[in-house]
Amino acid sequence: NMYGKAAEFWADLRLELLSAGEISGEEKGVSNQIWRLYWSSHQRFFRHMCMSAKVPAVVKLAKEALAENKCVVIGLQSTGEARTEEAVTKYGVEMEDFVSGPRELLLKLVEENYPLPPKPDTFQQGEEKVTEIQRKRHSAQDVSFKGRVRKVAKMEDVSDDDSGDYSPSESSDHESSESDEEFHMCQICNSEEEKSLLLNCSGCSLRVHPSCLTPPWTGMLTDDWSCYSCKKIEGQEMEHDANVADFSKRYDSAVERKLKILDVIRSLDLPNNPLDDIIDQLGGPDKVAEITGRRGMLIRTSDGKGVIYQARNAKEVSMEMINMHEKQQFMDDKKLIAIISEAGSAGVSLHADRRAKNQRRRVHVTLELPWSADRAIQQFGRTHRSNQTSAPQYRLLFTNLGGEKRFASIVAKRLESLGALTQGDRRAGPSLSAFNYDSTYGKKALTMVYRGIMEQDSFPVVPPRCSDNQASIEEFITEAKVALVSVGIIRDATVCNGKVAGKLSGRIVDADMHDVARFLNRLLGLAPDIQNR
Known part of the structure; x- marks a missing residue:
């Protein structure tokens, strides 16, 4: 919902x-x-x-692993630090709940x-x-014409009584x-x-x-x-x-x-920041070692009625050493859960080292896959090193949303390439080929789907949740057109008049006809029932 x-x-x-x-x-x-x-x-x-x-599933897996006397490493890419700092700037260090x-x-x-x-x-x-x-x-400018005006002669009777007071200059000025x-x-x-x-x-x-x-x-x-x-x-x-x-x-x-x-x-x-939410549900900073690149975090107040922003190095540890301190807490068995990001975990080993106190088996949960295969392998390698007492268990989490296959598709494609490069056989990589939609066949399939929706060609198979009845197929086409218009794939959309009154028309640019990544990106912006159809 x-x-x-x-x-x-x-x-x-x-x-x-x-x-x-x-x-x-x-x-x-x-x-x-x-x-x-x-x-x-x-x-x-x-x-x-x-x-x-995926946060509820992560919390559930983590608690199950702890109950089995294992420890947990959770991998993600984004920490939400930028959004958190912007919120702190706007609302202050004390807030009612975690930042969304x-x-x-x-x-x-x-x-x-x-x-x-x-x-x-x-x-x-x-x-x-x-x-x-x-x-x-x-x-x-208001021009004065004094001296150029026309003089009008005036005859005045001057009496003997006034003769003594007559002044030529006064008369002239007047x-x-x-x-x-x-x-x-x-x-x-x-x-x-x-x-x-x-x-x-x-x-x-x-x-x-x-x-x-x-x-x-x-x-x-x-x-x-x-x-x-x-x-x-x-x-x-x-x-x-x-x-x-x-x-x-x-x-x-x-x-x-x-x-x-x-x-x-x-x-x-809308949901809260996953990183803060996971830490809060798994016991807070005292139970969870955070090895990321962010400098501050939101923690629940003692009365549980709000959250407060504080620096991660609040316990007399320098900011430069906070990740190493957290890593050591995990390896010394003081904290049984570690959350790592790419920025903070560079050069960090979290495997069940024979020399470390914490030799519990690691359960490595991937909340968010990296964009590239080599970074995915690098993150997996944090818990899988030589001299370990046991190999880690990997848990890659995916939702049933059709659009999320976009992220799995990129990594799957590159992991297959990585297997071919390292072992000389593309099948040597992890078996994520089922998620690799950005292939030759995937591009051809997408083109067929687009052409069928735009009624430029017939569908090679009956669309999902449709029968052989033409009316149900036309209903599917109409719904698909509306969905593609809403996410900007069909452009210049207009409603037709005349014999086909009410039908949507538009165009899909040539560059989009084979672009599987863009299709899966935009698919994320549709309701789940439409994505999964």
């Missing part, structure tokens, strides 16, 4: 990212980068889910890569307002001031005119004759008149404001959708 809901969410997230990318108008290069991150996160997420599904690696991976993917339109604040700050630019371009108020110059034809006969722009203070404009102004002379340039600027300003409002609306809507997706991620039921 947990896996199915996670697969459904990833399919919904893909559609949401497609829609958000179209709305934000992201560039092709940015879009390609987002999808690369999406599919790589998709693979890591479901690989983590596969690991978590898949949840933190999803949160990081959406928080950092969800396509958003340009932020309105950035849009406004990146350019001056249109009105300000245009005002600077078109506005003219007349000049009145003339300045009554007359202005047209800024197009440069001729003087009475103020009342000129148009005065309320925006840029332009004074002109109505007839000097192109086209001439035929309306009334009003105080709120605007010149043609200012009207154009006002239109641009209104358009600019409308664009800003539209950007703001689109941005707010996108942010709201992003926050809803983050809330959905937080509400998903």
Whole structure:
């Protein structure tokens, strides 16, 4: 149920990212980068889910081995340290429960890569307002025409009583001031005119004759008149404001959708970090020797109501020597369970050495296979050395999920090659050939499946859970198409009209037709019942 809901969410997230990318108008290069991150996160997420599904089996095997007076070595590749440290940075060193690696991976993917339109604040700050630019371009300085105005002669009666107070300069200044108020110059034809006969722009203070404009102004002379340039600027300003409002609306809507997706991620039921979970279920750090590359760990508090983050070298051992200290605890029979990763176990021997105190038989449980065969052999060799009292028992765990065969397929293929290289016979390697799907026959089979689903050819055999009835086969084809569209293998999908109305159509690129690894990768993102069909 947990896996199915996670697969459904990833399919919904893909559609949401497609829609958000179209709305934000992201560039092709940015879009390609987002999808690369999406599919790589998709693979890591479901690989983590596969690991978590095997935790109960690991714990059961370990307890059974201890009951039989054996000791246990558990091998894995990823420790989840990066997700744990990010969670500690965000939430602090004290938390209610162990960190869920898949949840933190999803949160990081959406928080950092969800396509958003340009932020309105950035849009406004990146350019001056249109009105300000245009005002600077078109506005003219308020020109004083004093000294060029037309003087109007005025006759005044001067009485004998006033003759003593008459001042020519005062009269001249008074007349000049009145003339300045009554007359202005047209800024197009440069001729003087009475103020009342000129148009005065309320925006840029332009004074002109109505007839000097192109086209001439035929309306009334009003105080709120605007010149043609200012009207154009006002239109641009209104358009600019409308664009800003539209950007703001689109941005707010996108942010709201992003926050809803983050809330959905937080509400998903997802597993905890397998490494911390296993250590906790097997007795904690006092019972389990951890030989990995991580520097810190989450441990259960004494009251059992939460977890706390602490450095692995909390017991007065330097960080450089902590793995050797843990290894010695295991070899001295003080801890009967060891968990090793590739990064931390380089050069470490954990076999039943005759010189060591702990000579119990080792049960080597592989929780997570390495990507390459030589590393797998190297990890197996940690518990299988010369001078040992007993050979280890190996337990390679696989779930019944069809997609997990992708990881087994890689190692199986390379282990067969390793057998051929070391023994001169490909059959000399471990018998994992049943998991090697990335072979010539596997590629041919995949091509047949794709061609059958795309209705380019008939199926060589009746599809699983189908009868010879054509209707059941068509139902299978429809379900398969929907599944392949949801994981991005069928591209440019459309719903047909006309005689075949309702049918899905699309294309599978040539590079994918033979790519078994990609098929198994994407298969992980489907619900378990579809994977195993």
